[in-house]
Amino acid sequence: MIRSISIENVRGIKNQTFSLDIIPNKPSLLVAPNGFGKSSLAAAFSALRTKRMELPKEQHHLGDESLAPKLAVTVKQGAQTFTVTADGNSNAIAGTFDVHVVTSRLRAKATKHNMGKFTTATASLEISELVLVQTVPLKVQHVYDVTAMRGRFGVSGKAFRNLDKALGNPTLADGLIDLFGLMDKVEGVRIQNDIRAMTELLQAQTGTGDDIRAWADGALRLRLEAISAVREIADLLTSAIAPEQGRIDALLSGLQVALLYLHDKKTFKDACKYLSYVNEKESFEDIIKAFGATWKKVRPVERKGSLVVSFPSAMHISNGQRDSLCFAAELRKIERSVSLRDAILVIDEVFDYLDDANLVAVQYYITKLIKKVRENQRSVYPLILTHLNPYYFKNFAFADQKIYFLKKSKPAINKDFRALVGKRKDPSIEKDVSRHYLHYDPASVEIKAKFTALGLREAWGDSAAFQAHTEAEWDKYVNESDNYDPFAVCCYVRVRIEKIVHDAIPDAARKTEFLDTLMTKNKLDFAVTNGIDVDDTLYLLGIIYNEGMHVHENVDDSSPIVSKLENRTIRHMLIESVAG
Template identity: 40%
Template sequence: MPPVKRIKKIEINQVKGISNTIFDVELIPNKPTILVAPNGFGKSSFAVAFHSLRPSKLEIEDEHAHNGNAGAMPEIVITSTMDDGSEETLTANSGMNEISAAFSVYVIRSALKPRARVHKIQGNSIATASINVPDIELIGKIPPKHPLVYSYTESKQTFGSNGKAIPNISDVLKDVKLMLKIAQVDFSKEDRTGTRSSIARFRNHVNSRSGTTAQIIAAVDTAEIELLRQIDHIREIADIVKEFDTGKFGNQVNALCAAIQICELHKEKKEEFKACIKHFSYLHDKEYYVTKLKPLKATWKNIAPVEADNRLVLRFPLANQISNGERDTLCLVAELLRARRQLKKDRCILVIDEVFDYLDDANLVACQYHLTQMIPQWKQEGRQLFPLILTHLDPSYFNNFTFKDQKVVYLSRYNKCPETYVKEMILRRHDASIETDISKFFLHFHPSDRDLSAKFHTLGLYFEISTANKFNAYVKTQLDRYISKRNYDPISVCCAVRNALERAVYQKLDTADKPAFLDIHKTRDKLDWALEKGIDLPEQFFLLAVIYNEAVHIKSHRDALTPLFSKLENLTIRHMIEEVMKFCAETESHFAPPPAIPLPTPSSATVVAV
């Protein structure tokens, strides 16, 4: 398949909680992409859609049908931009699957499952619940052991009068890695007349020599060696066995004689050869899993791959018998190792559904390390891996994802308010002509107005918020829109909340303390100072700081609106803001509006940083 420059968008229809959504993702190959969306948005539905891909169709289980409608028609459409600039659109639905023909897809989800047991006690049924991790199937079916039957004595007799000159290949046939290399050789030309004639000619030439084994080998003509090496599969096998043991097969004649024996075995015992390679492949994969998981072996439960029910599985004790971090790390790493084995196409999509979100710092780093180890392997093989990590934790606020080269995509894009006046003002707030006044009178509560109309005009900022009073009135209208569940500007809402709670604190202070409160720089410091003065403040004033402080420290190169919107749409956050505004309104009703206080001239004003 031709390489993909970008996966532009993913459309999902009628899957679990998703009705019809187009995700503009712009996925870059071999780069971890963090897909951020709030809880309840549909991240699990996104993962379920990809998990439901079957070789010939998209098959959704009844429990994952959209709105419980088993007759719904699920669909995934992937649109990609190719290296040559063309577009490729692949569709999977209940009747077709173009996606799996072009991409290998693997989905990792939480392995935790509830389990109920019913006990009979004195005739009564008593149910108890527990959490367990089902076996993680690393290899689905263990192929039976099937060694190749080889007799060195018979091989010498078959070769001819100088059979003593050929090497014993018993060790080669028992070496797992070597035989797996040989199995990759193309044997399709072994039955051709020209191949059989060339082998017979070489055998006759060796048998025509005389002397000791060393003398016979030394007497073989170079022309005869080169003639046999023109047969691709003979040459390739000879080169493989030379790498295996240069002392035994370093000589060209020895290596070619070993290759002839292996080819004869393959030709005469094709099914046995295939069965042997199948078991060797299992042994190789088993060793791979054991080796990779050994450094992560649980400290006292000795969790490791085991053979059970003719499968190789990673078996866990009950969840309460192993630490959460240890369990989650082992689960994720085991799934990543399994993904490495199953993602075989040149293009691969790996979806990880919120597995990272609940790891502690150390295990989070460990799991990211194992994921990043996959990417160089794909690059080295000239393949493309699209690792998609679904999370509700925004990397802009949490240090949960620290990949060197990561991309963040917000699935729930903010587009509900076209007004960006406050955002533009905040992005220009550090201009020397307005910095002091913006910080003190606009972004913090102050009982006096400040007119920056001329400076706003010079900077090209919105005139209707060019005074502190106009600004506060504007953000208050946005807060009202938010509370009444209409379109709103999230940055304005955050500014209004901070202004309101600082105003409420100011009103509760003694008159003598109010000037000092206004001179304190940060909202948190203002709140702490008020507590020291004996002012009782709601816990929400402090908890909401993660939102209202972020709003006034936005960066031009980062999407500030989407993460703020995600937080503000959280039902608990919305309830907290409503409680804060109710508290502020009650405070306002008990105190007279704060009087304006004399201000120093702009030239002598003290610079106050947020």
């Protein structure tokens, strides 16, 4: 796992360590409010180059180039823990991880217009070009002659299938590239001797092609299986080209491919690389078609030796389509570059502004990437930077997502308060707790025996004592103490707002009906229908005070609430509203 990430002198971060314990091959959502430094974290990883960090001047802390940037990643592997770092002089991170950073491609552009005696400028938004393949390989074809290949085996050559069409398959080329190392080993003396011996046996056979294949299935199959390259190529041919073919057919074809490779390695490799590129280009075209962007002339094109995709003006393509399409294309690019190292994928400013449908789409592509990396027996750490709390947004739908709050807050839920909220639905106390603890009622109740039986704080069995506790926590919050209970503050605000509205109702019968109404919003609605002027702010603050009435097991519930409570505007709204 990644134990921690430390950053120095990058944008708004002077020196900060994020203790995370990030588990590999699971989507990790790193949550923090806007302005906290999520983009600084992304910028630090974006600055990594092969040999050093190269941070643009404007992204140095305080814009001061004398403040040297540094990035450190602490990793735990089994019982071993170690730290790899990168700075302006070196990059040890590159020896452990491949790093990819995906951000929004939307950029502001200023265009100057010379009007003779004066110059004007107009601003517009444009989407930066996405380079899919940096260098398009030369167009090279396999030099395969089935007649010449069969001639090596005499009359028995008829048993070998024609691979001309198969070798032109781009999907096969991807797999063959991974087998270059194995095919090199076919040059070994032992394997070459075995191939010569099998060739002599084949040359001595007679009969039809089917007869010879049947003989080879009994006499040569195990020997061919013992040659790793032949076996792996046979498996690849079966899965990518002809799943219905017999095993001996696949093995004899595997032998052909290995011999073709040894005959001219350079041409074979170049042909595979070009076909792999064709496959890559087709996959990008498929992605773009899936997002329905072809009518806007968004398509991969070869330009100056690279494969790129250009976008129309931002006003001519929807934000969701643009961001999700770019994201899918970049993840496909990353998927095809999986190496022998583990990977860190940092995703910044992509998830936060997508609609439900596009958010589901990009999550699909992350899931595919994780699956691909696992198949290669490697690990990937997808770090999704967001200001949204995923607990409250159903469209974050990963099956096993992990959530980390970057901004750790000193204020935290009191353990007794957590226990009370956790057991609020117990039948023995549910009605009393709802009416006299978590909502406003001028009367108090005394249920200490029930609290004791449930292991709750006995003193709070008197609802007046509990209300006194929440008021004391509110006073800490107002005085800007750093040890208040955010849940108690939320509870106090909700109860206080209900009291203010309750007291504004002049009729005693309607006051009672107000108290009998369930849920704060319904109480406010009831007051409005009875002629009470309820400020819209009291409704709006429901987003804040209702959040403190829910807890999750083994989760940092405090940080997301505190991030809202500490917002200066929210603080002002709360204090003003509670004052009545």
